[in-house]
Amino acid sequence: MDDIDTQNIELQLLLQAIYLKYGYDFRNYAKASIKRRVQHRLVKEGLDSISAMQYKLLYDVSFFERLLLDLSINVTEMYRDPSFYLALRKTVAPVLKNFPFLKIWHAGCSTGEEVYSMAIVLKEEGLYDRTQIYATDMNEVVLRQAKDGIFDISRLKQYTANYQKAGGQESFSDYYTAHYNHVVMDKSLKENILFSDHNLATDGVFGEMNLIMCRNVLIYFNRDLQHRALGLFHDSLCTDGFLCLGSKESIRFSQYSDVFEDVVREEKIYRKLN
Amino acid sequence: MKNRFEAVVIGSSAGGIKALRAVLSALPSEFPLPIIIVQHLHPHSDSYLARILGAKCGLKVKQADEKETIADGVVYIAPPNYHLLIEEDRSFSLSIEGPVNFARPSVDVLFETAIYAYRDKLIGIILTGANNDGNQGVKKIKQIGGYVIVQDPATAEADAMPNAAIAVTKVDKILPIEQIGPYLLQLVNRSTQEFGSRV
Numbered sequence: 001m002d003d004i005d006t007q008n009i010e011l012q013l014l015l016q017a018i019y020l021k022y023g024y025d026f027r028n029y030a031k032a033s034i035k036r037r038v039q040h041r042l043v044k045e046g047l048d049s050i051s052a053m054q055y056k057l058l059y060d061v062s063f064f065e066r067l068l069l070d071l072s073i074n075v076t077e078m079y080r081d082p083s084f085y086l087a088l089r090k091t092v093a094p095v096l097k098n099f100p101f102l103k104i105w106h107a108g109c110s111t112g113e114e115v116y117s118m119a120i121v122l123k124e125e126g127l128y129d130r131t132q133i134y135a136t137d138m139n140e141v142v143l144r145q146a147k148d149g150i151f152d153i154s155r156l157k158q159y160t161a162n163y164q165k166a167g168g169q170e171s172f173s174d175y176y177t178a179h180y181n182h183v184v185m186d187k188s189l190k191e192n193i194l195f196s197d198h199n200l201a202t203d204g205v206f207g208e209m210n211l212i213m214c215r216n217v218l219i220y221f222n223r224d225l226q227h228r229a230l231g232l233f234h235d236s237l238c239t240d241g242f243l244c245l246g247s248k249e250s251i252r253f254s255q256y257s258d259v260f261e262d263v264v265r266e267e268k269i270y271r272k273l274n
Numbered sequence: 275m276k277n278r279f280e281a282v283v284i285g286s287s288a289g290g291i292k293a294l295r296a297v298l299s300a301l302p303s304e305f306p307l308p309i310i311i312v313q314h315l316h317p318h319s320d321s322y323l324a325r326i327l328g329a330k331c332g333l334k335v336k337q338a339d340e341k342e343t344i345a346d347g348v349v350y351i352a353p354p355n356y357h358l359l360i361e362e363d364r365s366f367s368l369s370i371e372g373p374v375n376f377a378r379p380s381v382d383v384l385f386e387t388a389i390y391a392y393r394d395k396l397i398g399i400i401l402t403g404a405n406n407d408g409n410q411g412v413k414k415i416k417q418i419g420g421y422v423i424v425q426d427p428a429t430a431e432a433d434a435m436p437n438a439a440i441a442v443t444k445v446d447k448i449l450p451i452e453q454i455g456p457y458l459l460q461l462v463n464r465s466t467q468e469f470g471s472r473v
Contacts, residue, residue, distance in 0.1 A: 004393060004418075008362075030367040032359040032387040037371075073371045219340055219356075219368045226341075248340050248353055248368050 010050035011035055017054050022064060024138065025201040026071055028225035037070045065141070072139045073220060077155065078113045079162035080215070081247050085121055086167045087267040092242055093125040096210065102131040105209045105236060107200060107229075108217035109135040112146025113159075116175075117166075118213065119189040124169050128192060134207065136198035147195045149185035151176075156183060200229045205236045212237060216246035223254075230256045234272060243270040278465035279421065280395040281344070282307050282458065283388045285381030285411070287314040287403025289431025291323065293451050294401065295330045298349060300455025303332035307397075307462060309349045310338070310360070310388065312379045314403070317355035324351045338366045352379035359387040375407035385411020394419035397461070399454065401425045403435025409442040416443045421461070423447045423454060 011034070015027045026034060038050060045063075047053050057064045079085050096102055104122075109115045115135045122128040137143045151159075156176075163172045176183040198206070200217065212233050218226050233243055234256055243251075243260060245268040251257050260270040286293055290313045298309075313323060321337045328335035331349065338350040344364045352358035357379050359367040367387075374380035381400070385408060388396055398415040400408050402425055412422050422445040427433035429450040439445060449457055 002393075004390065030359070030361060032361050032367050032390055033357075033369050033371070035390060036359070036383065036386055073369065075370050075372050216370050219370070223341065248356060250340070253341065 007035075007050060010054070011038060014038065014050050014054045014057075017058055018064070018067075021058055022068075023202070024068065024071075025199070028201065028222050028228075029071075029220055030222050033073075033220060034071060038067075041067055041070050068139060069141065072137075072142070074110045074139065074142045076110045076113045076216075077162070078151075078159040079117045079166045080114060081267075082162045082165035084166075084215075084244070084247065084267045084269075085117060086165070087264040087269060088118075088244070089121055089125060089167045091264050092211070092244075092269060093121070093127060095242075096127055097125070099210060100130060102127065102210045103207055104131055104133045104211045104213070105207070106133060106135045107198070107212060107214040107233075109137050109143075109146055109195075110139075111142045111151075112149060112195075113151065114213070114215065115146060115193060116149060116185050116189055117163075119193065120163070120168070120175055121166070123189070131192055133193045134209075135193050135195050138197065138199035138201075140197060143195050143197060147190075149190060150182050151185070153178060153181050153183050200232065201225060205232060207236065208238050209236050209241055210238060211242040211244065213244040214246075215244065216249070218249050219246065227255060230254055234259060237272040239272060239274045241272045243272065244268065245270070277306065277462070278395065278468070279307060279397050279462055281388065281392045282309045282397045282399065283385055283411075284309065284311045284399045284401065285313075285385065285403070285408035285435070286311070286401035287377070287381075287405060287407065287432065287435055289402040290314070291326065292431070293425065294327055296451050297399070297401070297455040297458070298327055298331040298333065298335070300452075301331070301333060301459055304347065305333055305459065305462070306346055306466065308344045308346055309333070310344070310352075310358070310384065311349065312352045312358060312381045312384045314377050314379070314407070315354040317378075319354045321351075321353070327351070338368075340366060340368045342366050352384065354379075357383040359383060360391040361387075362391050364391055375405060377405070377407045381408030382411045386414060389414055389418055389420070392420075396420040397423065397458070399423045399425075399458070400436055400439040401451070401454075402430035402432050404432035405434055406438035408435060409438040412439045412445065413443045416445070421446050423449060423458065425454060426450045 263269040335349040357369040
């Protein structure tokens with residue numbers, strides 16, 4: 001048994017300790033990314049081993065909170081993959097217009113950039129006022145940021161370009177107010193968004209949805225956890241409800257490939273079959 | 275047959291497409307190992323790199339898919355705007371965590387996770403590039419006993435990446451670009467025979 005084998009044991013014990021002490025379940029996350037991030041945190045904190053890190057996180061809540069931010073990846077941007085939002089507008093929105101009331105679940109919303117992107121699409125398509133959006137994440141720190149809707153101004157140029165590529169019809173600057181280095185998203189975008197704590201590894205169904213969006217979250221899960229999350233989405237969707245995944249994610253090789261059909265294949269937009 | 279090596283990882287950046295073509299075109303279709311490549315690209319460049327490289331290469335070239343099992347004799351390219359990681363069961367993971375060394379995909383992320391999966395049975399190659407991405411990965415491949423080849427900076431369109439790799443550790447071989455493919459083939463064939471006869 002070499003050092004890597006020993007580290008794998010330590011990592012397994014660390015994830016078990018996190019689960020038992022704090023209730024966050026990373027045991028079925030894809031290991032390579034978790035391991036890399038734990039090792040980089042180890043170096044940053046000047047710790048000798050993952051075992052030493054385990055001891056520290058059991059007794060030091062603030063250390064755990066730092067580690068939690070490492071483990072839950074919170075990188076996102078507005079209109080990530082503009083072509084997806086264009087398809088949402090062109091192909092999905094016309095179908096949604098048939099419903100008097102809509103429920104949308106944005107699972108793993110992180111700091112909220114894509115929730116606001118979706119809200120703007122719904123507004124411009126005349127759907128926002130009849131929609132309830134549930135934006136969930138397991139991490140309360142990022143959820144608070146999402147709720148605040150305050151973003152760094154340095155990325156606005158890129159977001160504006162993305163908005164236009166995604167078929168935006170107005171001037172993007174109508175949707176925010178600039179304050180020094182930040183922009184504050186318009187309050188009216190938040191009216192129908194409920195930000196709430198939900199963990200795809202441990203929590204269950206909480207409502208019947210017309211559309212679920214979960215982009216670039218499943219890539220961090222192993223097959224078992226992907227299966228759990230897809231089952232949760234399937235159980236939460238009404239018949240004909242839409243499921244939107246990230247552009248490199250697919251249900252094609254999962255056990256759920258038969259119960260969804262492609263709507264826009266290259267954008268990973270699916271529809272639940274009866 | 276048992277092989278001393280089980281995978282090849284390659285990192286390249288500015289000038290890399292030409293360099294990758296030179297390396298891959300020297301390899302026969304029966305090359306026995308998987309080759310996994312991070313080439314820095316524009317985030318919205320799609321899958322054209324796999325097409326370009328596939329056209330000049332006897333091996334199958336494809337973009338790496340999420341959870342795909344890694345097969346021998348296939349060349350995999352990291353998708354633009356994602357990090358490419360290797361799991362211990364020798365399948366791929368993707369990640370959109372922030373850029374590492376200003377790059378996504380990052381060579382270091384690929385190399386570091388390839389070590390988890392292949393340990394000392396890994397060959398790492400650094401080609402032309404204008405930054406230092408990959409040098410931490412190279413250092414770790416050497417620490418664990420893998421093999422590292424670096425493009426001779428004098429023959430690189432951008433010499434920063436090869437120079438950074440050479441500066442960080444004692445690499446096994448520094449070669450002009452046209453010799454890397456033939457040398458890799460020889461290295462893998464030779465080690466197959468030696469390793470095979472020893473077992």
